[in-house]
Amino acid sequence: MIEFRGVTKRFPDGTVAVDDLDLVVESGRITVFVGPSGCGKTTSLRMINRMIEPTGGTISVEGKDIMSRDAAELRRGIGYVIQQAGLFPHRTILDNIATVPLLLGWNKKQARERAAELMDTVGLAAEMAKRYPAQLSGGQQQRVGVARALAADPPVLLMDEPFSAVDPIVRETLQDELLRLQGELGKTIVFVTHDIDEAIKLGDKVAVFRTGGKLAQYDEPGVLLSRPADDFVDSFVGRDRGYRGLGFLSSDGLPIGDLPVVAVGDRMPTDGWAVVVDGERRPLGWVARGTGTVSEDALVPGGSLYDAGAGSLRAALDAALSSPSGRGVAVDGDGRVLGSIGADDVLRGLADSREADGVPGADTVRGADVTDRVG
Amino acid sequence: MNWVIENLGFIASLLTDHIVFSLVPVVIGLVIAVPLGWLANRAGFGRAVVVNLAGLLYTIPSLALFVFLPAILGTGILDPVNVIVALSVYTVALLVRTVADALEAVPPLVVDAATAMGFKPFRRFVAAELPISVPVILAGVRVAAVSSISLVTVGSVIGFGGLGQMFTDGFQRSITAEVVAGIVLVVVLALVVDGILLLIGRLLTPWDRAARAVAQGATA
Numbered sequence: 326m327i328e329f330r331g332v333t334k335r336f337p338d339g340t341v342a343v344d345d346l347d348l349v350v351e352s353g354r355i356t357v358f359v360g361p362s363g364c365g366k367t368t369s370l371r372m373i374n375r376m377i378e379p380t381g382g383t384i385s386v387e388g389k390d391i392m393s394r395d396a397a398e399l400r401r402g403i404g405y406v407i408q409q410a411g412l413f414p415h416r417t418i419l420d421n422i423a424t425v426p427l428l429l430g431w432n433k434k435q436a437r438e439r440a441a442e443l444m445d446t447v448g449l450a451a452e453m454a455k456r457y458p459a460q461l462s463g464g465q466q467q468r469v470g471v472a473r474a475l476a477a478d479p480p481v482l483l484m485d486e487p488f489s490a491v492d493p494i495v496r497e498t499l500q501d502e503l504l505r506l507q508g509e510l511g512k513t514i515v516f517v518t519h520d521i522d523e524a525i526k527l528g529d530k531v532a533v534f535r536t537g538g539k540l541a542q543y544d545e546p547g548v549l550l551s552r553p554a555d556d557f558v559d560s561f562v563g564r565d566r567g568y569r570g571l572g573f574l575s576s577d578g579l580p581i582g583d584l585p586v587v588a589v590g591d592r593m594p595t596d597g598w599a600v601v602v603d604g605e606r607r608p609l610g611w612v613a614r615g616t617g618t619v620s621e622d623a624l625v626p627g628g629s630l631y632d633a634g635a636g637s638l639r640a641a642l643d644a645a646l647s648s649p650s651g652r653g654v655a656v657d658g659d660g661r662v663l664g665s666i667g668a669d670d671v672l673r674g675l676a677d678s679r680e681a682d683g684v685p686g687a688d689t690v691r692g693a694d695v696t697d698r699v700g
Numbered sequence: 701m702n703w704v705i706e707n708l709g710f711i712a713s714l715l716t717d718h719i720v721f722s723l724v725p726v727v728i729g730l731v732i733a734v735p736l737g738w739l740a741n742r743a744g745f746g747r748a749v750v751v752n753l754a755g756l757l758y759t760i761p762s763l764a765l766f767v768f769l770p771a772i773l774g775t776g777i778l779d780p781v782n783v784i785v786a787l788s789v790y791t792v793a794l795l796v797r798t799v800a801d802a803l804e805a806v807p808p809l810v811v812d813a814a815t816a817m818g819f820k821p822f823r824r825f826v827a828a829e830l831p832i833s834v835p836v837i838l839a840g841v842r843v844a845a846v847s848s849i850s851l852v853t854v855g856s857v858i859g860f861g862g863l864g865q866m867f868t869d870g871f872q873r874s875i876t877a878e879v880v881a882g883i884v885l886v887v888v889l890a891l892v893v894d895g896i897l898l899l900i901g902r903l904l905t906p907w908d909r910a911a912r913a914v915a916q917g918a919t920a
Contacts (some may be wrong), residue, residue: 374816376812376815376816397818397819397820398818399818400815400816400817400818401817401818402818405813405816405817407809407812407813407816408809409809410813411807411809411810411812411813411814412810412813413810413814413828413832414807414810414832414907414908414911415828415831415832415834415905415907415908416907417907424817425817425818428817428818428819428823456910457906457907457910457911459907459910459911459914459915460910460911460914473817483816
């Protein structure tokens with residue numbers, strides 16, 4: 326647990342970067358600090374490992390005041406990942422990852438073994454061990470940065486806009502990897518970003534900061550979307566928040582409708598649309614009413630798939646909206662067609678869930694959302 | 701040519717002197733310049749002072765330095781230490797700025813990450829800032845070494861000029877072959893030392909070449 330109590334940072338020129346911050350970062354969860362530039366999110370993060378010293382209030386990590394500990398020793402116990410990774414250009418990937426264990430006095434062999442293990446953990450091929458950072462792509466360097474931060478197995482991980490310098494596709498992969506890793510490791514992670522979508526995707530809890538270093542709202546992402554505290558949070562959370570909020574609502578109990586299914590070589594449907602499946606009942610695409618037999622050429626690409634077991638209302642609605650037939654394809658965990666889902670079913674489901682608990686976001690699923698596509 | 705063959709022993713001893721007189725100061729100068737450069741780089745305002753003072757040293761004429769050093773150091777006027785000290789001063793003059801610039805060019809993100817991982821300043825300097833500065837510092841050392849090899853010859857006015865003795869001796873005794881051989885040897889020595897330093901640099905910084913190869917690939 327990391328606790329900020331009345332923390333203020335006033336720079337010598339008088340600027341107040343963080344103003345009387347009270348906040349508790351829960352153990353084993355991802356807490357995201359988000360806000361526009363100059364809101365104090367990075368300053369708040371950097372005060373945790375004393376890269377910046379607070380001018381007022383106290384910060385404690387696991388109940389211990391950070392100011393009572395030697396700064397360098399404190400830092401060795403807290404993983405730190407920064408933008409563009411900040412790797413040592415003159416050290417191999419393996420030695421970069423081994424940095425903190427070596428600082429802690431492990432012998433070289435132990436440290437390198439641990440580093441090799443971590444390369445595997447973060448999905449780096451073993452043959453990269455002997456390369457230098459400049460020989461890696463931005464995304465790979467960032468993985469090294471994460472591995473380096475994890476090397477000494479610190480309970481706390483600070484991540485300062487770690488994925489902002491990589492392209493959007495790589496960023497998404499890295500985010501998914503982080504969530505996967507966190508599922509295994511259960512670290513206390515504080516993550517800073519200016520990207521509200523990243524915050525909502527990664528955060529168990531999200532702290533929205535406003536310019537001047539004030540905490541505007543601190544809540545679970547579903548709550549942030551459904552009930553922003555004020556106009557600032559509302560505008561910062563941005564457009565389509567109603568739609569995005571569906572990503573946090575479970576689709577349990579949504580009725581799965583019938584869906585005509587054909588295989589390649591079958592007769593074309595005589596009425597409406599049908600989904601073409603392969604031998605495993607996995608969807609290949611859609612065909613509309615016609616004559617003759619179904620051929621691969623006639624396939625119309627489908628929309629997103631809705632995983633009926635794990636999907637959110639957002640995934641269900643997107644499947645329906647993106648399908649050429651107006652009915653979304655519902656699949657099971659193995660991607661086999663179960664039936665169809667309509668947009669009206671989703672809206673009814675939303676109304677039901679509102680009626681049931683009145684608190685959207687109380688019954689949440691992790692926003693798995695739109696991944697696979699048909700055809 | 702005959703003169704050279706007849707005086708091989710003499711030439712060899714001058715060459716040895718020359719190597720010692722020119723390269724020992726480079727090593728001493730580097731050892732002094734690194735902490736000074738570090739200091740200059742750390743001390744915002746002090747930087748200009750340190751770097752410019754060091755630069756000023758280089759403007760002192762070498763002849764004057766050879767003459768005044770005995771008075772300052774209390775050495776005899778005909779002491780080879782004068783040459784070593786004088787050339788060390790020039791190396792410091794050249795390298796303080798280089799070291800300061802090299803340290804300044806270390807990516808701030810790298811230094812920041814190192815601090816955040818728990819490096820204390822001295823260890824961070826040894827483990828990160830200094831090795832990352834090696835390519836730039838080494839470029840400076842190559843200039844200093846070549847310059848030092850050439851400046852040693854001036855020491856011949858006080859009798860410790862290494863191969864420079866061949867110029868004065870050759871002029872006084874009108875042995876053209878001696879003068880020419882001296883010039884050729886100084887040039888060759890400078891080229892060889894420069895080549896060796898280049899090689900050492902490559903061995904010390906395989907990462908720098910790897911980075912260059914990547915950068916070239918990106919622009920090609």
